[in-house]
Amino acid sequence: MTVNISIDAMGGDFGPNVTMEAITCVLGNHSDVCALVFGDRAALLSAVDQNLSHNILSRLDIRHCQSQVDCDDKPSNAVRSKQDSSMALALKSIKDGDAQACVSAGNTGVLMALGLFTLGTLPGISRPAICAEIPTDQGNKLMLDLGANVDCSAQQLYQFAVLGSYTAKLALDIAKPRVRLLNVGSEAGKGNNLVQTAARIIEQDTSLNYQGFVEGDGIFQGQADVVVCDGFSGNVALKAGEGVARYIYQKLSRLSAGQEGDFADLKSSIQPSLFNGAYLLGINGVVVKSHGGADVQGFSNALERAINAARHQLPSILSPELEKTIQVTSE
């Protein structure tokens, strides 16, 4: 089955120069993928390598847009005034059935607002969450929310647990994903009111493989297949981990410049672009957010995430499962 990916090619710090190279690179890797690319036609065409094969160029469908979302656009304003932007039209192509997944490196708040406006939420979900794949020694794991909901209720944490669990099953092929709540300790009595209440709600849902709490250092050890947290603590924990990885990566890069072998392998195993590409989970459509500062490899990684989620038909499979599963529980 052909997979159509829609891309807001104007987003990110480097715009089409990065996004177009990543897109053509990924099209080269997947002969069954087509790209619907939204943006300023002249800017996009000038960023396309004209020596590409006809096969790749034939799967590159450039759609001209009048405007683009800026990094300082306010979400509520953008919903009114940026419906002709590359971001809005890339999202609309999912609604119209032209694409099965959408990728943007633009303004996160606007992507969330336009995504909600255009596609709505999945059944039982009050607000979507930002969900990243975390590379660990035990394979990739999921963590959510990473910043969409900085003030969270326990009921929302339960919804994130359900969303994360189904996504880990489908996208990461984990049969019974171990779900854990991020906390300051692993013992049952630890933590603040929010996680204590959320734990009581989550453990009532026997369809989840809930395993208790996980601490910050357990995230990257793969102690959970799904780490559930409010958007504030999840955001600062992930960025702290990324910050340390980037710091050491830069030091290793200087030391191993031009070298092959074990140190170079270690360096590439912790490269920051591996972290890139987060799902906006809970929106009724596959929407993947790339870091604004992503390079070609980073943006390619975000595209790969979107292709994988589209192949597994998230969220059309998720939707009936959520209708059966989500139990509205009084907190």
Added chain:
Amino acid sequence: MTVNISIDAMGGDFGPNVTMEAITCVLGNHSDVCALVFGDRAALLSAVDQNLSHNILSRLDIRHCQSQVDCDDKPSNAVRSKQDSSMALALKSIKDGDAQACVSAGNTGVLMALGLFTLGTLPGISRPAICAEIPTDQGNKLMLDLGANVDCSAQQLYQFAVLGSYTAKLALDIAKPRVRLLNVGSEAGKGNNLVQTAARIIEQDTSLNYQGFVEGDGIFQGQADVVVCDGFSGNVALKAGEGVARYIYQKLSRLSAGQEGDFADLKSSIQPSLFNGAYLLGINGVVVKSHGGADVQGFSNALERAINAARHQLPSILSPELEKTIQVTSE
């Protein structure tokens, strides 16, 4: 001036075998430091290297205790039942004026409770915070709270800002410490209700060099001299950073085993024991908490922190400053 440090030598996963070696090592480095060591006399003596110089042995004052705090002791129970423990008596030696700082690798909750019971809080401080020195390329920085207060008010964050700022001045010799609040973004409108309210309170106090928000990846880049946060998000952010550092450290250790040079230097610059030794800031006395799993180098590092704080006469200098500074603000 001689500095007397009191040590609960029974705490931590490895007990006297680690603590006694660290103590004698640190006494070897500081000829003006004496150690008051609390614990089971027989266990402590059997862990002391009998070949140590007379000079070091003469500054090692072992005080026998009937009991010790266990890792599963509840704070409220321990305050009633463990007043004869090595931890309680080490703290009491500060109250009695026999020591200027206390170090323990035991149960954090009990150390906080016994510390509060024995020494009380500094003026204007409602609850103490756990405060660590964070190694960065820009030198060591402070971060608090790291887990003592998992549900925090904005007024408490303000108190942490004042405590952290004075401690950075005294212990780290930074003239005008840049104070920042940990947040999910650096722009003024970002974050949850807690940090928005705290920012308004902190910026009213013109004695602080408040510089706005810092994100998780800015902690280890040294973007702030004092990172202020609630105990929940601070704990998960620090542990996430430590987890990544430890993960890469272990990989580097395998690759650089037996090697000298740049890779070994990088490895030692990120060794986890450098992180060890957190102040319980806001208690009316210098109390330093070591990780339970600290090795000899880690526990030595915690002892060094305590000696440094004692030399700078924290908190006897802090106390009158706080009385002048802390403004009780309605939230």
